[in-house]
Amino acid sequence: xxxxxxxxxxxxxxxxxxxxxxxxxxxxxxxxxxxxxxxxxxxxxxxxxxxxxxxxxxxxxxxxxxxxxxxxxxxxxxxxxxxxxxxxxxxxxxxxxxxxxxxxxxxxxxxxxxxxxxxxxxxxxxxxxxxxxxxxxxxxxxxxxxxxxxx
Amino acid sequence: xxxxxxxxxxxxxxxxxxxxxxxxxxxxxxxxxxxxxxxxxxxxxxxxxxxxxxxxxxxxxxxxxxxxxxxxxxxxxxxxxxxxxxxxxxxxxxxxxxxxxxxxxxxxxxxxxxxxxxxxxxxxxxxxxxxxxxxxxxxxxxxxxxxxxxx
Numbered sequence: 001x002x003x004x005x006x007x008x009x010x011x012x013x014x015x016x017x018x019x020x021x022x023x024x025x026x027x028x029x030x031x032x033x034x035x036x037x038x039x040x041x042x043x044x045x046x047x048x049x050x051x052x053x054x055x056x057x058x059x060x061x062x063x064x065x066x067x068x069x070x071x072x073x074x075x076x077x078x079x080x081x082x083x084x085x086x087x088x089x090x091x092x093x094x095x096x097x098x099x100x101x102x103x104x105x106x107x108x109x110x111x112x113x114x115x116x117x118x119x120x121x122x123x124x125x126x127x128x129x130x131x132x133x134x135x136x137x138x139x140x141x142x143x144x145x146x147x148x149x150x151x
Numbered sequence: 152x153x154x155x156x157x158x159x160x161x162x163x164x165x166x167x168x169x170x171x172x173x174x175x176x177x178x179x180x181x182x183x184x185x186x187x188x189x190x191x192x193x194x195x196x197x198x199x200x201x202x203x204x205x206x207x208x209x210x211x212x213x214x215x216x217x218x219x220x221x222x223x224x225x226x227x228x229x230x231x232x233x234x235x236x237x238x239x240x241x242x243x244x245x246x247x248x249x250x251x252x253x254x255x256x257x258x259x260x261x262x263x264x265x266x267x268x269x270x271x272x273x274x275x276x277x278x279x280x281x282x283x284x285x286x287x288x289x290x291x292x293x294x295x296x297x298x299x300x301x302x
Contacts, residue, residue, distance in 0.1 A: 035189035
């Protein structure tokens with residue numbers, strides 16, 4: 001039974017897991033964290049467009065994206081663990097020289113993102129009410145990027 | 152006041168949002184959805200390793216990753232909207248020829264991922280109790296990949 005389960009699992013998941021099993025390589029770590037940041041940006045971008053009046057404010061979409069950013073904010077740190085990593089990355093080695101500060105920066109981002117998600121919950125707020133919490137998130141991103149990203 | 156806010160926002164978010172503002176290009180759509188799938192894989196991979204006995208089962212980590220996959224499962228569909236898109240993609244054009252079926256496949260994935268997250272909530276279950284729901288998710292991924300992914 002166990003062998004059948006293992007075989008079935010291997011068949012079902014083999015295609016999915018090629019390249020992601022066992023300890024992740026440096027390249028996989030880099031790709032993972034870059035992917036997390038890309039998804040964050042893809043959700044935060046439209047929020048910024050609305051906050052800046054570039055596109056119409058859609059309270060429900062803003063709230064949905066804010067919740068996503070809050071969820072995603074917790075997923076990135078592990079992509080930096082065990083570095084520095086060799087490969088195509090903009091991560092400065094200062095991250096690992098100042099790991100506690102970097103961790104705190106991530107924690108600040110998570111907290112700001114959570115507060116924004118809470119502030120927008122229900123998707124009914126006026127834009128003027130959520131621009132403050134939105135700015136807090138933008139500034140938390142910028143704080144880390146200033147210190148720890150190469151471009 | 153409004154101009155100051157707009158300027159401040161532009162400064163604070165400019166670096167963050169370069170390339171992600173306004174309507175997304177084909178390339179941005181492709182990069183976004185590939186990033187969502189990469190983050191899903193980075194979380195689902197270790198779950199598969201545990202389910203197959205390749206690494207020790209860690210119920211809390213499994214539950215944490217399952218919740219992430221459930222959250223992520225809802226983020227991908229919009230990356231496919233408005234296609235097909237020109238660029239470096241493995242997405243088959245069948246996706247847009249059979250959009251309702253593709254949407255249903257995504258909905259099936261979301262449902263299976265949600266059930267797995269619920270089954271693992273609390274991070275205390277035995278591996279044998281969650282292998283069934285885990286397999287449901289793996290199979291839902293495979294079903295779409297068989298029909299709609301080029302490799």
